[in-house]
Amino acid sequence: MQRIGVFVCWCGSNIAGTVDVQAVSEALKNEPGVVFSANYQYMCSQAGQNMIIDAVKEHNLTGIVVCSCSPRMHEATFRKTAATAGLNPYMVEIANIREQCSWVHKDMLTGTEKAIILGKAAVAKVNLNTPLVAGETPVTKRALVIGGGIAGIQTALDIAEAGFPVDIVETKPTIGGKMAQLDKTFPTLDCAACILTPKMVDVAQNENIRIFSYSEVTEVKGFVGNFDVTVKKKARYVNEDICTGCGACVEKCPMKKVPNEFNLGMDNRSAIYIPFAQAVPKVATIDPNHCNMLKNGRCGVCSKVCAAGAIDYKQQDEYIQEKYGAIVVATGFNPISMDKFDEYAYNQSKDVITSLEFERLTNAAGPTAGKLLRPSDLKHPHTIVFVQCVGSRCASCAEKGKEYCSKICCMYTAKHAMLTRDKYPDTEVYVFYIDVRTPGKSFDEFYRRAVEEYGVHYIKGMVGKVFPEGDKLKVQASDLLNNKQLHIDADLVVLAAAIEPDKSARPLATMLTASMDTNDFFTEAHPKLRPVESPTAGVFLSGTCQGPKDIPETVSQASAAAAKVVSLLVKDKLKGNPCVASSDELMCNGCSSCERVCPYGAITYEDKEFRMPNRTVAIRRVAKVNPAVCQGCGCCTVVCPSGAMDLRGFANRQIIAEVDAICK
Amino acid sequence: MNNKLKNTRDEIVRISGVNPKKCMKCGKCTATCPAFDEMEYHPHQFVAMVENGDIQPLLESESLYRCLSCFACVDRCPRGVEPAKLVEAVRLTVIRQKGGNHLKTDDIPALLDENIPQQALVSALRKYAK
CATH class of the missing domain: 3.50.50.60 (FAD/NAD(P)-binding domain)
Structure with a gap:
């Protein structure tokens, strides 16, 4: 039997104004398992937390229920408090009596009644809580920046400066993005190229930075600290390592009537081209849609004039696989x-x-x-x-x-x-x-x-x-x-x-399981307090992919994202979320339903030997959850027909106990 | 605003289906209006005056009958305010305030004048078909 302490928070007048906190703590006193119940003005304050710690010691509490604001706000706070008091942090439950009671009800009676019911549900759940220990996973100390505009450049430079390797993936043949196309920049009117191109050179020269230009991300697997990413390097028909960027091929190319995208089609370029003089990498690229040699095999001029022998008409798309600890989206x-x-x-x-x-x-x-x-x-x-x-x-x-x-x-x-x-x-x-x-x-x-x-x-x-x-x-x-x-x-x-937002953002968001708003801007984990993080752990946002921004703001956000990445990459190990699914192998019937619904690809099946009656052995196909990948969404527990799949910390019987407490 | 005016305003808003509060005062309707020179009150003023309940001058203004119902303002308004529908609703209000002279559908063929521009008939249909 648990020994539960209930702590009802006033939140100043935020809760106490509409919920009779005294009545709530009194009513919960008599719930099964509750040995202590109190209320206090600000439970999250130092004094409130000390009250919890003292009560744990004094009454030998094994579980804690805090009736306060949303768990999104202070669950982590109170879990830490519990740990300080010597309890397992997962023995804490929050009953949200602010957002779900005082803020939505006008009437004290109904607000109080609902607060008591939510408190009872939380008590019922804690009675069935078990201590959980978070697993640890190692962190790959390498970052991926998707997009090589000023946002991606700044983020990459800052991460590299902190000593971590960074890869930039840019779809265009050069980094630089929109800023490279601008003339002057407001409000000081510095020339865009004069302030951008030195940074581009810094990127090229930085030993910690690799540039995958003319490339795109095609697959992302894994999770925070351990992303497996496939990058497609599109064939540019020029060997990047040999090309010196001399421009002889560009000059001699007979196909000169290709609309120049860098000048937004207002003039023409040749079929083999370097987007602009300060391009990084300064390497030529052949446009396969306009090159006569690639289209019908009749030309080959660039190959003849290239002193370095860098032209390679047979070049194929190349797929590169790399592991990353963090991913920054800077798609612009x-x-x-x-x-x-x-x-x-x-x-x-x-x-x-x-x-x-x-x-x-x-x-x-x-x-x-x-x-x-x-x-x-x-x-x-x-x-x-x-x-x-x-x-x-x-x-x-x-x-x-x-x-x-x-x-x-x-x-x-x-x-x-x-x-x-x-x-x-x-x-x-x-x-x-x-x-x-x-x-x-x-x-x-x-x-x-x-x-x-x-x-x-x-x-x-x-x-x-x-x-x-x-x-x-x-x-x-x-x-x-x-x-x-x-x-x-x-x-x-x-x-x-x-x-x-760039059109590549939507498919990328799907690959990253990062959320977007209706305008296809990436959403941040919190609009004010976590503006450079995506709600998906390990995915960070830089620049206009998150919302319209000018250059100063983009650069600030880019550096902020880099700081977040660095604070992730310095860790050797990441603590996972212990509230993950697990399957009871004896009950699993191998139907694969869970594997199909899992949005994170956390479930695999394996054949396992089981001892059967009369000393026989049977091989059965059973589900296996990778706890490092599982996000604890619970889809699998719902579809599992045999009830083998359960979520730690949110077990079926815990949920039912909560429902029972509410309906009693 | 007195009650009578408020009722008239609400009635105009109701029959037009236009929410004048959606207007962000950009003036694209007035910029686009081909009948601008003929009008005392221009499309953006129609919207603002209805919103403010400044109805009486509108009811008395000749501007009502200068609107060509070309719907350029409706087409180009970035906020979907549809000023032409508001103009039409004010016209209707004038007619209704005059009292019982409503048309019956059966009377229409007899009243049709060959000289009525086809466009006027079509535009009337467009207004009410939506």
């Missing part, structure tokens, strides 16, 4: 497609461009060598209209836009407008906005400078339609503060397209 974002926004004539006129295209147009390494020219006729534009919130804050049609604010557009549009006026004072620049959102250090000052010092016309209102007429773009817009409709003849229209 893309601007949404403008195809559905017919009103802005994006597909009708080359002079309607997105903001990212504008970045390339003003970038010295871009298609116009940094001169702001209209894509249609390469003339200097005089009237430029910027449209904010194109597809952001768009709740009417999920196919068209996104309900959220993309966060970065206000600032980069202010930057574009300011830089345009600075470089080309002969231009008229209009920015149509719904709200200007510039929270952040030196951000609002930056926007005001665009208005006050650079004379950018900020107009509260939206553009309703854009249509090409002659060599002009007719812009019809509203000016709400003056209650006017404006008609502007523009030379260039720039759309601040909403951003969305």
Whole structure:
């Protein structure tokens, strides 16, 4: 028989305001097994915890019930308290009388009644609790960073700096991500390449970092501390180790009419290409969809001109298997497609461009060598209209836009407008906005400078339609503060397209069993207190895969994720969760139902010898749970037809006892 | 807002099926409106005035009959507010306040004028078909 102590928490007035805590502790005093019952203002305080420790000693308690807030909040606290008092931590049960009673009930009577019932259920469960000991698993001291943009780069550098090996997997032929495509960065206007490329070089030179470029993660197995990951290195038809990045092949390649994705299709590249001058790794890649040699065997020029002999038309995709202790997701974002926004004539006129295209147009390494020219006729534009919130804050049609604010557009549009006026004072620049959102250090000052010092016309209102007429773009817009409709003849229209998570994020989340929100952003373990961890243990989040972010925020989060990874990797062993499934081999009928429903692949079957009557031996197929992989979800216990599968700490008879206590 | 106005406002909201609170005041409806120059009150003002219960000036305004029912505002509103439906509901309210002059379905064929633009008929159907 257990000797149970019940401790009812007031949580100040959070619980005591709606639940009669005195009545609860009195009512639970007479439950079977309870030898001590008390209530206190703040059980989680040092004084409250000492009260538990003293009571354990004084009354020889073997089990503890704390009637308090959600176990998500303080179960770990009270388990530690129990351990300090010399009890097994799994002899503690929490009855949630705050979130489930005081916060949802207005009436003291019903709140108290429910609190007593929940307390009784917890007591009934503790009566059947058994001490559990968590197993330990070793930690693979290597981290995987998926995505090689500024988020992935920063995370990898910080982990490597702490002395752990890191692999970066990047789908593009080079790391650098979106930041490599930008011109200047707000609010200080440093050139993006000048601050990014040194970091890219650091990554390349760091002995602890390996880069798998032009690669993708195809399979993830295992669990925190012990992930088994398969990485597919796509064939780039160039031997990475030999290629010197001299560029002779790129120059001589006769197929020069391939839309250049790095410049968002605004100019062309050759079929064999290096995305940009500072690419890391600086290695050529052959685009198999456009290479004549790969398509029909007629060419081979690059192979002839390559002094290093790095071209290999026979190269195959390569699969690499590696073990990791932690995985960081840094898959980043893309601007949404403008195809559905017919009103802005994006597909009708080359002079309607997105903001990212504008970045390339003003970038010295871009298609116009940094001169702001209209894509249609390469003339200097005089009237430029910027449209904010194109597809952001768009709740009417999920196919068209996104309900959220993309966060970065206000600032980069202010930057574009300011830089345009600075470089080309002969231009008229209009920015149509719904709200200007510039929270952040030196951000609002930056926007005001665009208005006050650079004379950018900020107009509260939206553009309703854009249509090409002659060599002009007719812009019809509203000016709400003056209650006017404006008609502007523009030379260039720039759309601040909403951003969305990269398309690779969803399948990756499935592989990682990491959760996502409806917009395909990864969800964090806690929106405020655990913002860089995924709810899946060992999976961390860095950058815009978690939500829209600018560069300063992305870098902060990237370093935060690295710190979390490092604090995991320094451990030699990880304590597991002892509340895992286990199968009673004598009852198991080998039906495989549990194996099929297990979301974590924790259950396998093995043939085992059993002694049968009359000294015979039978070989039977029985389920076996890998306790290190099992997450204790309990699916298997539900499907098991013979009742062989049970969950430690949440055994069937414990659950039934709770239900009985509630229904009594 | 007095009770009568509040009732009128609620009635307009009810028959239009529009929730003016969804409006984020971006002005795309007004930016897109081809009848802007003809109107005293513009689409975004319709939404705001109904929300504020500022109904009387709307009921008396000629702007009601300048709306072409082209539905550009409905199509382009990023928040799904559907201002044209609100305009139509205000028109209906004016008619209803005039008293018992409702049409019966059977009377319609006799009243059809060949000069009524087809578009007006189709747009009326579009409004109520949803």
